[in-house]
Amino acid sequence: MNLHEKIRNIPDYPIEGVQFKDITTLLKDGEALRYTIDKITEFCKSKQADIIIGPESRGFILGTPVAYNTGAGFVPVRKPGKLPAETERVEYSLEYGSDALEIHKDAIQPGQRVVICDDLLATGGTVQSAAKLVENLGGEVVGIAFLIELTFLEGRSKIDQYDIYSILKY
Ligand SMILES: O=P(O)(O)OC[C@H]1O[C@H](OP(=O)(O)OP(=O)(O)O)[C@H](O)[C@@H]1O
Numbered sequence: 687m688n689l690h691e692k693i694r695n696i697p698d699y700p701i702e703g704v705q706f707k708d709i710t711t712l713l714k715d716g717e718a719l720r721y722t723i724d725k726i727t728e729f730c731k732s733k734q735a736d737i738i739i740g741p742e743s744r745g746f747i748l749g750t751p752v753a754y755n756t757g758a759g760f761v762p763v764r765k766p767g768k769l770p771a772e773t774e775r776v777e778y779s780l781e782y783g784s785d786a787l788e789i790h791k792d793a794i795q796p797g798q799r800v801v802i803c804d805d806l807l808a809t810g811g812t813v814q815s816a817a818k819l820v821e822n823l824g825g826e827v828v829g830i831a832f833l834i835e836l837t838f839l840e841g842r843s844k845i846d847q848y849d850i851y852s853i854l855k856y
Pocket residue numbers: 741742743744745779780781804805806807808809810811812813841
């Protein structure tokens with residue numbers, strides 16, 4: 687399956703200089719979606735994950751079906767103020783801006799095996815923060831999975847202590 691051709695590139699979105707990788711063109715293709723979810727599921731099963739973390743919002747789209755297939759639970763990591771119960775919070779920066787991420791304090795039990803799943807690795811700020819949140823709660827990050835890795839941004843260097851899996855590289 688040539689997944690590269692399913693990704694749409696949008697130049698200068700959301701700001702000048704960014705080559706935005708639009709995954710909606712892949713998501714609407716049933717075969718490509720199934721292939722993507724199956725590949726990430728394989729990785730998560732091999733890691734014996736108890737929990738799949740999906741960072742808001744595109745991490746929700748891939749993370750939930752992967753959790754279902756793996757037999758793991760799904761835990762959302764969200765932008766500030768969105769989670770209703772008590773949260774743990776970490777500040778982060780990304781390719782075009784900066785923000786914070788939160789997780790429910792009771793979402794992960796100490797010792798649980800966690801895979802973080804997101805659509806895209808850019809600077810690595812998002813998943814690095816998600817990993818910190820997991821570890822602050824006593825979880826073990828046993829892997830990080832992406833559909834797309836933007837290698838020229840060297841996001842891997844921020845998270846090189848983890849086992850990283852990506853399907854497509856640019
Ligand atoms: O590696 P980084 O530099 O941290 O960037 C990658 C993150 O940026 C995008 O999410 P975004 O924050 O734009 O939110 P969205 O999924 O709600 O569009 C993408 O889905 C990743 O989560």
